Amino acid sequence: MPDNNVLLMRRLSDEGSIVMHTRVGGVWAEDQAFPGAAYSYAKSFVDGAGCIHIAAVDAAGGVSYLRKPPTSTWESVSVAGGAPPGRAPGIAVTSDGKVLVVFVRGQDQKLVLLTGSSATQVQLSLNPKTLKLSSNGNFVTAYLTAGTPEGAVLINGSSVAISQVNGATIPPLHALASSLQDQDGDGILETMMVKFSRSALTATLQPGTDTVTVTGSFIGGGTFAASDTLRAMP
Numbered sequence: 001m002p003d004n005n006v007l008l009m010r011r012l013s014d015e016g017s018i019v020m021h022t023r024v025g026g027v028w029a030e031d032q033a034f035p036g037a038a039y040s041y042a043k044s045f046v047d048g049a050g051c052i053h054i055a056a057v058d059a060a061g062g063v064s065y066l067r068k069p070p071t072s073t074w075e076s077v078s079v080a081g082g083a084p085p086g087r088a089p090g091i092a093v094t095s096d097g098k099v100l101v102v103f104v105r106g107q108d109q110k111l112v113l114l115t116g117s118s119a120t121q122v123q124l125s126l127n128p129k130t131l132k133l134s135s136n137g138n139f140v141t142a143y144l145t146a147g148t149p150e151g152a153v154l155i156n157g158s159s160v161a162i163s164q165v166n167g168a169t170i171p172p173l174h175a176l177a178s179s180l181q182d183q184d185g186d187g188i189l190e191t192m193m194v195k196f197s198r199s200a201l202t203a204t205l206q207p208g209t210d211t212v213t214v215t216g217s218f219i220g221g222g223t224f225a226a227s228d229t230l231r232a233m234p
Helices: 198-200
Strands: 006-011 016-023 026-034 042-046 051-055 063-068 075-080 091-092 101-105 110-112 124-127 131-132 138-148 163-165 168-174 176-182 191-197 207-217 222-231
Touching: 124 207, 124 222, 131 198, 138 198, 138 207, 191 198
Parallel strands: 131 222
Antiparallel strands: 006 016, 016 026, 042 051, 051 063, 063 075, 091 101, 101 110, 124 138, 138 191, 163 168, 163 207, 176 191, 207 222
C-alpha cells in the first residue's frame, strides 16, 4: 500500500503461496494467505491507488487473477488456461489503468488475460489511398494499429468489418483475411492487417474524398471504431 503497511510475500515452503502481511502499531502480522495449490508461480504488486493485484499460474497451466481495492475484499476477476506449467506470469498496469497479465514462453509473449481493454484506441490506415471505381483489383488492405503494443493481439479478426462510409451505416463488409504484423521490426506484433473486397467497397463510394469506418471487437471485451479517408476516381 502507499503507506508501506502492507507486504506481499511468496512462501516457497508452501508451493509458492502468496501471503499478505499488515503492519499495525509497528508490528507485522500475517493477514491472509492464498494456498499454493491455486497460486503457484505467483506475481503480485500494489498500484498507485493502493489496489493489490495478484496473478498466478498453477501447476496445470491455469491463470488466475485477483485484486483487492483498499476498502474492499478480494475479488476474483477471471481465470484462464493455456500458460506453460512452471512459468510465472508477467503482470502490468496499462496506460489507461487496466491490468494486463501475460506469460513468456521462450522469446514470445502470449496474452493470457486482460481485464477490460487496454487497446481502446485503434488507428486505421487504408491502402491504396486512391481507388479507381472502374478498376478490377481484388482487395483493399486496412492496417489496424492499437493504442498499446499488446493491443493488436486482442483484436478479434473475425469481427472486423467496414460498417460506415461518409458517416452513413452500410451492410457490414467483413474482412476476408487477417494477420498480425511487426511493422517497425521491434519483435512486437502491434498491427493487424485485414483485407476487404475491393469491388464491394467501391460499390459504396462516391467520386471524391470518402471517409471509411472500420469497426470490430476485442477478445477481452469491448469494441472499437476507426476511420480513414481515401480518394475515389471515376
